[in-house]
Amino acid sequence: MADASTDNSASDLRLTSPVRDITGVGERRAALLRRLGINIVSDLLRHLPMRYEFEAAEDQIAQLPVEGVGMTRGTIEATRFVPGYGRGGRGKGRFEATLADPNGRLKLTWFSGGHLRRRIMAGMHLRVQGKVTRFGDYLQMVNPKWEPLEELDTTPAEDERLRPVYPATEDLPSTAIEQIVRDVLPSVIDQVRDPIPIDLLQHHNMPSLADAFRMSHMPEHEEQWKAARRRLAYNELLLLQLGIAMKRAHVREHLAAPVLKHNDAIDQHIRQRFPFPLTRAQDKVVHEIVGDLGETRPMNRLLQGDVGSGKTVVALYAMLMAVSERKQAALMAPTELLAEQHHLSITNMLDGANVRTALLTGSQPAPNSAERKALLEKIAAGELDILVGTHALLGGAVRFADLAVAVIDEQHRFGVHQRAALRRVSSSEFRVSSSDDAPASTTGTPPNSKLETRNSKLNVPHQLVMTATPIPRTLSLTIFGDLDVSLINELPPGRTPIVNRLVDPGKADDVYSYVRQRLERGEQAYVVVPAIDASGTETTAQLKTVREHAKLLEQRFFEGYEVAAVHGRLKRDTRERIMDRFRRGKIHVLVATTVIEVGVDVSNASVMVIEHAERFGLAQLHQLRGRVGRSSDGRRSLCVFIANPTTDDARKRLDAIANTNDGFRIAEMDLEIRGMGEFFGTRQSGLPPLRVARIPEDMDLLMLARRDAIAMIDADPDLAREGRAMLRRILLQQYGEALGLIDVG
Known part of the structure; x- marks a missing residue:
C-alpha cells in the first residue's frame, strides 16, 4: 500500500524509479531483481523478509x-x-x-x-x-x-542483530538483496504516504506504513518485526474487506432485481413437485431465499451443503418461484456431466408439470444445428422457463427474455468474470429509475433518457451460487465475503454415515473380494483411478489407469458382472449411454476418473474404491466419496482408500479423510495443510494473493479489518470524502477488477 509522493527530496531516487537507477545495481542485477517481481523501488520495499535469523x-x-x-x-x-x-x-x-x-x-x-x-x-x-x-x-x-x-x-x-532473510535466487542471494534494501531505504522511506487515517492507527496501536516497512527490513528486536507484520497484514485485509463492503454497498444502491411474490399456495404448489419432504436445514435455507427474492435488492447468496445434502432441490425451489411469476431461471454447472445430471434430476421432479426445461452445453444441441438455433430463439422469446447448461450459457448468442433467477453450481470452478457474466445475458437488462413512479420496461429499452442518472438502478437477476466443497469460515469472509451465506448441514432422512477404510496396496485383492460380495447382494460400485492412460516414466503396473484397470477387474475379480469405464475423453453420447446404463443397474462396476467427482447420483451404488488415493487432494477425495451413501434405505455405504503415502502432506490428507465424514471439518484441515493460496487459487477467486496475512492464523486481524471496513463504507460508500482519495485509488488498483469494482466509480 506504499504510494509515491511528488514532494522534492534530497535524493533523485523515487518510489517509482526503476531498480536499475539504484546505485550499484546496474542492468545485470536489475534483470535478476525483475525475476523476483521487483521492477521499481516500491516493489523492493514490498519484497519483505520471509524470516529472521539471529546473527552474532x-x-x-x-x-x-x-x-x-x-x-x-x-x-x-x-x-x-x-x-x-x-x-x-x-x-x-x-x-x-x-x-x-x-x-x-x-x-x-x-x-x-x-x-x-x-x-x-x-x-x-x-x-x-x-x-x-x-x-x-x-x-x-x-x-x-x-x-x-x-x-x-x-x-x-x-x-548481534536480527538478520532478515529474503526470498532470493542462487544468482541473487538474500545478502545481496539485504544490502540493496539497506542502501535504498533511508533515501525513500519518507516518501511513503499512509492511506489509513492516523486516528485509526493510533486506536489500534499500529505503526505508520513507513515505520512498518523500516521495522520489517531493519528490525532492532523481535517485537519490531512482529509489529510491522501486524500492520502490513492489516493493510492487506483492510483493502480486501473494503472492496467487499464497497461491492455490497454498490449492489444495494445501484442494482435492482424483480420482486418474486410468495404465499402459501405457491409454496404448496412447489413442494408438491419434490419426491420427499424437505429437511429442517433445507426449510431454513428456503426461508432465507424466499426473503431475498421478495426484495428489489438482488439476492447474492452462497449455498453451502455437503455432498448429498439436497442443494439441487433448494435451487429448484428458487427457480420455480421465478417460473410462478412467468419469468425465467437458469442453472450453470462447470461440466457437461454435472449439467446433464442436474437436467435429469430437474426434469424428473417436474414430470407432468407445465414447466418448460432444456439443456444447453457446448455439444448439445450440436453447434450451428437447426435444433440449437430453435432453442436459442425459444430462450429469447421467453418460451422456455428453466435452462440448464455449462459455460455455453455465457455464449454471445444466448439472450434471455426475462431472467429472474440465476443459479451457479460448484461456483469455485468458474472464474470471477464468468460468475458475473451470467447476470448480463438477460435481454431485460437495462437501467430503471429508483423512483417509485418510474415505469419498468420489459423490452430492454429505457423508457426515457432521464433513467441514465446516478439514481438509476441496473436490473439484474437474483443469483444463488452453490458449492459442495465446504468453505471454512475464514475463507467465506475473504473470497466470498460479498455473499450472504446459507448452510445445509443435515442429510436427508434415511441416509447413514459412510464407513471409511484406509488400506495398503498389498490388500487390494481382499478389497475387491469384498466388493464382489456387495455385488452379490445386488449393489453397485465405483472404482476411481487417477489417470486415463499411463504417461511419462510410469507404467500401468505402477499407475492404475481406467482402461487397463477395468479390464483387470472384469477378468480377475468380477467375472459374470458388467464392468464399464467412463472418463473425460469419451464423446458425450457414449458417456451419457454408459451413465444411463449404470443408473438403471445394467452396469455393476463403473471404473472412472474424477469425471464423476460431482453430479453423479446413483442410490444403489454403495461402495467406492479409490486407487492411488495419495494422488488426490483432500477436498477431491471428499467429493468423490460423496458419490456413495445416497440411498435412503438405511444400508451402510463404504469408501476404501487404497494408498501408499510417501509425504507428510499425503499422510495428513489420508488420515483426515479416513477419520471424519464432516465436510466442514475436512475443509478446515485442508486449509491448514495447503494454506489459503492453494485452497482456492487466484484464478478461480480472481483475487490477488495475500502476501503478508495468513489465514486462518490471522482470523482476529481479519475480523478487525472487517469491522473497520464496514464502518468506513457505511459512512462513505464510495470513499469519496476528503483524505480518502489515495485509499480509494489503491483499492481500485488492487481489487477493482477482481471484485467488480471498476464500474463503481
Whole structure:
C-alpha cells in the first residue's frame, strides 16, 4: 500500500524509479531483481523478509569463542570432497574447506555436502556462522551457515542483530538483496504516504506504513518485526474487506432485481413437485431465499451443503418461484456431466408439470444445428422457463427474455468474470429509475433518457451460487465475503454415515473380494483411478489407469458382472449411454476418473474404491466419496482408500479423510495443510494473493479489518470524502477488477 509522493527530496531516487537507477545495481542485477517481481523501488520495499535469523557479532578467526557460536569471514584457500563409504553412506560423503583471514585458519566441514562442490571454491570470500570447536591445531565449524561475499572488505557485523532473510535466487542471494534494501531505504522511506487515517492507527496501536516497512527490513528486536507484520497484514485485509463492503454497498444502491411474490399456495404448489419432504436445514435455507427474492435488492447468496445434502432441490425451489411469476431461471454447472445430471434430476421432479426445461452445453444441441438455433430463439422469446447448461450459457448468442433467477453450481470452478457474466445475458437488462413512479420496461429499452442518472438502478437477476466443497469460515469472509451465506448441514432422512477404510496396496485383492460380495447382494460400485492412460516414466503396473484397470477387474475379480469405464475423453453420447446404463443397474462396476467427482447420483451404488488415493487432494477425495451413501434405505455405504503415502502432506490428507465424514471439518484441515493460496487459487477467486496475512492464523486481524471496513463504507460508500482519495485509488488498483469494482466509480 506504499504510494509515491511528488514532494522534492534530497535524493533523485523515487518510489517509482526503476531498480536499475539504484546505485550499484546496474542492468545485470536489475534483470535478476525483475525475476523476483521487483521492477521499481516500491516493489523492493514490498519484497519483505520471509524470516529472521539471529546473527552474532563477527570476530576474526583467531578470536572465535571455542565451544560457543561465532561468526567470521575470510577467503577459501582449499576445498576437498571425501566420498562416503559403508552401509547407507555411499555417495553421501562430506565436503571440507579451509577459510583463512590474516590472523588464522578455520576448518569447515559439511556432512552430506557433495552439492557444495560446485558452489564453494578456492578464492571465494565467505561469511560463516556456527558452533566453534577445536580440531587438532585448527578451529572448526561443522555444518555452518554460510554466504558468499562479493567483496571481502564489506563492513563486518559488529553487533548481534536480527538478520532478515529474503526470498532470493542462487544468482541473487538474500545478502545481496539485504544490502540493496539497506542502501535504498533511508533515501525513500519518507516518501511513503499512509492511506489509513492516523486516528485509526493510533486506536489500534499500529505503526505508520513507513515505520512498518523500516521495522520489517531493519528490525532492532523481535517485537519490531512482529509489529510491522501486524500492520502490513492489516493493510492487506483492510483493502480486501473494503472492496467487499464497497461491492455490497454498490449492489444495494445501484442494482435492482424483480420482486418474486410468495404465499402459501405457491409454496404448496412447489413442494408438491419434490419426491420427499424437505429437511429442517433445507426449510431454513428456503426461508432465507424466499426473503431475498421478495426484495428489489438482488439476492447474492452462497449455498453451502455437503455432498448429498439436497442443494439441487433448494435451487429448484428458487427457480420455480421465478417460473410462478412467468419469468425465467437458469442453472450453470462447470461440466457437461454435472449439467446433464442436474437436467435429469430437474426434469424428473417436474414430470407432468407445465414447466418448460432444456439443456444447453457446448455439444448439445450440436453447434450451428437447426435444433440449437430453435432453442436459442425459444430462450429469447421467453418460451422456455428453466435452462440448464455449462459455460455455453455465457455464449454471445444466448439472450434471455426475462431472467429472474440465476443459479451457479460448484461456483469455485468458474472464474470471477464468468460468475458475473451470467447476470448480463438477460435481454431485460437495462437501467430503471429508483423512483417509485418510474415505469419498468420489459423490452430492454429505457423508457426515457432521464433513467441514465446516478439514481438509476441496473436490473439484474437474483443469483444463488452453490458449492459442495465446504468453505471454512475464514475463507467465506475473504473470497466470498460479498455473499450472504446459507448452510445445509443435515442429510436427508434415511441416509447413514459412510464407513471409511484406509488400506495398503498389498490388500487390494481382499478389497475387491469384498466388493464382489456387495455385488452379490445386488449393489453397485465405483472404482476411481487417477489417470486415463499411463504417461511419462510410469507404467500401468505402477499407475492404475481406467482402461487397463477395468479390464483387470472384469477378468480377475468380477467375472459374470458388467464392468464399464467412463472418463473425460469419451464423446458425450457414449458417456451419457454408459451413465444411463449404470443408473438403471445394467452396469455393476463403473471404473472412472474424477469425471464423476460431482453430479453423479446413483442410490444403489454403495461402495467406492479409490486407487492411488495419495494422488488426490483432500477436498477431491471428499467429493468423490460423496458419490456413495445416497440411498435412503438405511444400508451402510463404504469408501476404501487404497494408498501408499510417501509425504507428510499425503499422510495428513489420508488420515483426515479416513477419520471424519464432516465436510466442514475436512475443509478446515485442508486449509491448514495447503494454506489459503492453494485452497482456492487466484484464478478461480480472481483475487490477488495475500502476501503478508495468513489465514486462518490471522482470523482476529481479519475480523478487525472487517469491522473497520464496514464502518468506513457505511459512512462513505464510495470513499469519496476528503483524505480518502489515495485509499480509494489503491483499492481500485488492487481489487477493482477482481471484485467488480471498476464500474463503481
